[in-house]
Amino acid sequence: MTVIHDRPSNPAAGDADRPIGYGRIQRKEDPRFVRGKGHYVDDIVLPGMLHGAILRAPVAHARLVSIDTTNALAHPKVVAVITGNDLLGLKLAWAPTLSADVQAVLVTDKVRFQGQEVAFVVAEDRYAARDALELIDVEYDVLPPLVDARKALDPDAPVIRDEIEGRTDNRIFDWEMGDKAATDAVFASADVVVGQEMVYPRVHPAPMETCGAVADFDAVSGKLTLYETTQAPHAHRTLFAIVAGIPEHKIRIVSPDIGGGFGNKVGIYPGYILAVVGSIVTGRPVKWVEDRSENLMSTSFARDYIMQGEIAATKEGKILALRTHVLADHGAFNATAQPTKNPAGFFSIFTGSYDLQAAHCSVTGVYTNKAPGGVAYACSFRVTEAVYLVERMVDVLARKLNMDPAELRLKNFIKPEQFPYANKTGWVYDSGNYEAAMRLSMQLAGYEDLRREQAEKRERGELMGIGVSFFTEVVGAGPRKHFDIVGLGMADGAELRVHPTGKAVVRLSVQSQGQGHETTFAQIVAEELGIPPEDIDIVHGDTDQTPFGLGTYGSRSTPVSGAAVALVARKVREKAKLIAGAMLETRPEDLEWEKGRWFVKGDPSAGKTIAEIAMGAHGTVALPEGVDGNLDAEVTYDPPNLTFPFGAYICVVDVDPGTGQVKVRRFIAVDDCGTRINPMIIEGQVHGGLTDGVGMALMEIIEFDEAGNCLGGSFMDYLIPTAMEVPDWETGFTVTPSPHHPIGAKGIGESATVGSPPAIVNAVVDALAPYGVTHMDMPCTPARVWAAMQGRARPPI
Amino acid sequence: MQIPAPFDYVRATTVDNALELLARYGPESRVVAGGHSLLPMMKLRLSRPEWLIDINDLYELDFILRDGNKLRVGALTRHTTLLESEEVAALFPIVRDAEQVIADPVVRNRGTIGGSLCQADPAEDLSTVCDVLAAEAVIRGTGGERILPMAEFHRGPYETAVGPDELLCELRFPVRPRSGSAYEKVERRVGDWAVGAAGAAVFLAEDGTVEDAAVGLTALGLDHPVAEAAGVLRGKRPDEGLFAEAGRAAAAACNPVADQRGPVDYKRHLADELTRRVLRRACARAAAQMQEG
């Protein structure tokens, strides 16, 4: 699928040229996955295990009048039925969200979105549990639903969170960033000002594995073991301690193999809590795994931003300022996962890759009768929305100025010598060379030729579009002094042990959902210590076995835990130096390091390998004072800053003028994630993100009808792209290391998701230029594209 | 995992046995062929049969057979078999056109032509194909066999002439010389049901004029061919102007409803646009067939 510029002779295992350290090696975890030997939450079967199923609300907004569970309890295989009232007794009816709000675990007073949790049945098998849901009698008093965020603040809008004392409207927050007065002043005197409303519709992470848990509460020891689909096991442990009142040392969270996360598995969902309650109540392990419709309708969503953007520039195309107001639909509970003090997360990076004089953004968050969430979803906490806004706005400006969009970007980039660069909303970008990446992508694309081809096609009435986007990502949350999730700082621990024979084990707080951690982190240690990656095991996903840390999301694993791993390996290397000195009867200062070995300066034949040193450490060598008899170390890494990966994307589309169907013909992605540990894994992350981008740009949306029904409750309705919708990805890269990261790596997990949607939409709008189209909102489905061609482009919400 | 309501299951061994089982278990029983329409509905508990009668062992219903001037296709013939059949592609290129855009390989490997027609989903593609090819449906019950033209087979969305105690056994397609056919569908994504689709079959006279033609629409609120479109073409020499006129007739005749796939005006436009395209292609194919003799 890929244009590979640096493929070595043979990437297969067993190749003598195989890198010990960074380089293209096959993933260590793949033999397990490709042979079907992965072990996921739903594979867990414990003795005596029961099965839970959730009764969900059929309507979006309704008072709960009564629940009658008699018939369900009479089912021969049903063991327990739990309702909101039962939870009230346990003080568990409401749980704190990740955004200083609360969320109902089970409805006690009022249903607030379709699919909300109403009751929990525990039965001998999953079939009985599901059947028994139909035996619960619930009476609802249906209320008018509010699903249109634009109407959320109307005086006559139904108040969704009327359980909160004193609440008379649906406003969650008003938040702003940047200098409003300075921005307005620049706008007032600018030659050119263009504005555009743009909608980033509600989409869903839709991982292949849905959410689920197996709770096993041991009444004798008081210990809760909770197997969970979670991206953040340690954070969950602390939260469970706080929510459920179980002492933290009596909680073990295990996150086994995870079938995709994309932010969907950051939060704590009612189902997890219900599995725990079910286990405590029945004294037996309880498994709960949601089905696809439950996942799509209730466990979190992403985006749902209505953005009003404005850009100011000189006639010559020097961009001066940017401002925006956003209406953010957070659903029925504010459960957004994000680590900043800002309710809109990283959205204020909307100044993008350009050197501006001023910028201002404001965001108003509202409640609606929709599922809560607003999770990261491969967007680094709202960077996706921010990048979409600025990259569409720049294109809108290019059109207004009649300038080439690539040229306009080149004219306005932050220059390499300006880094570290403080943008107008408080971020300090670590490093970048934007022009180089942009020019490389243009070269790979054959940009001039494409424009020529487009001009020829236009003559013939054919619709071809070329879309450019340039993004600056912000990942690796984050410095403890600025970032936390419900009070937990975001430093990550790492432990490394080198066994006597020189094989090693690394223990990490971050858990992989498919990113290839077992390979990447082994390669980091390999690079630092010279131990082959296959001799290094990664232990992760079990809070009883790993050091504390905040988890995998927002592309933070390599920027934070990757740094921790490099540093812990260096610590071991320094310790090895002391031990080698003792073994070689030399002063450590007289030793020199080459990959895998300390040797005596000037006498390379006198040296000790890491394996020899490990054996020495655990053996009988007389160790220097203060040196323990092992080759182990641990660190906790508090990142001094975030990292700022970037990239230049070019997309080529063809649009069928008769039907409005969009075909992505080519996609060129140049990414800069700093130091590249395993290029193959990086490309895999990019391919996935680009595919995701095609989905969002062309087909994905969770819609609601006026009655509040979710119209995206199955994969027949909520479309995600297949191999048929995506082109052969053409990838390239530049390398601008992060100056503050121990190995210069920046993170790549979400770059393509962030960068690709604007490139695709820009291409579609470019294709439709002959029809006078200057903007259309996602998703660019055939019907919506055709409407735009008729001059009737409409926002999706 | 989506879990269906409880049901019982039995495998039929022959057509007669299947009919017996249908009679025995009554209206709460359902035949399952490929299962790609029935099982998803059961998993969503939209369909809750008490008995599933599996007809996948009825190899006697899995055939493609040339019989004089008819092509006979057994109801249990899989989409993939139809897609891959060179004989079918040569006689009725519309079938391959349509099969290429029905679902995905996983569904096509199991799903059957009989199941498709009996499901009678308004967005189901093979109904249109059968309509424009003037197929006949062979239906059997314990009382014997009946053969119905498509106009009588269809009874509206999700309804057909096949009774609860009957089986659709076969489709018969008349083979005519100097003919061409084509199908085109607009979908939001591969494997999605049609936003709208059109199929056409054209039969030329020896002088190259249109002897007869049929245009059908899928997912556009019409479960019979567009008579007006055929009327436009009959007796004339095919050209762009006629295709456009037929397209307008199709747009006027269709009756689409707005849904997540698109609004009414777009779907009506598709009826027009796709009718032109399939007629253009069907006529070209017919002309090519005539040349080959």
Ligand SMILES: Cc1cc2nc3c(=O)[nH]c(=O)nc-3n(C[C@H](O)[C@H](O)[C@H](O)COP(=O)(O)OP(=O)(O)OC[C@H]3O[C@@H](n4cnc5c(N)ncnc54)[C@H](O)[C@@H]3O)c2cc1C
């Ligand atoms: C993801 C997906 C995408 C799809 N996309 C498309 C598409 O784009 N276009 C399209 O046309 N179809 C599509 N389909 C439907 C697919 O073609 C089905 O296979 C087909 O509709 C039903 O065929 P089946 O053999 O699976 O029928 P089943 O599901 O087994 O049966 C369907 C119904 O027909 C009845 N039935 C089956 N055989 C007989 C018989 N011989 N006599 C009497 N009654 C019978 C059953 O009782 C049942 O009521 C899609 C399906 C899926 C799952």
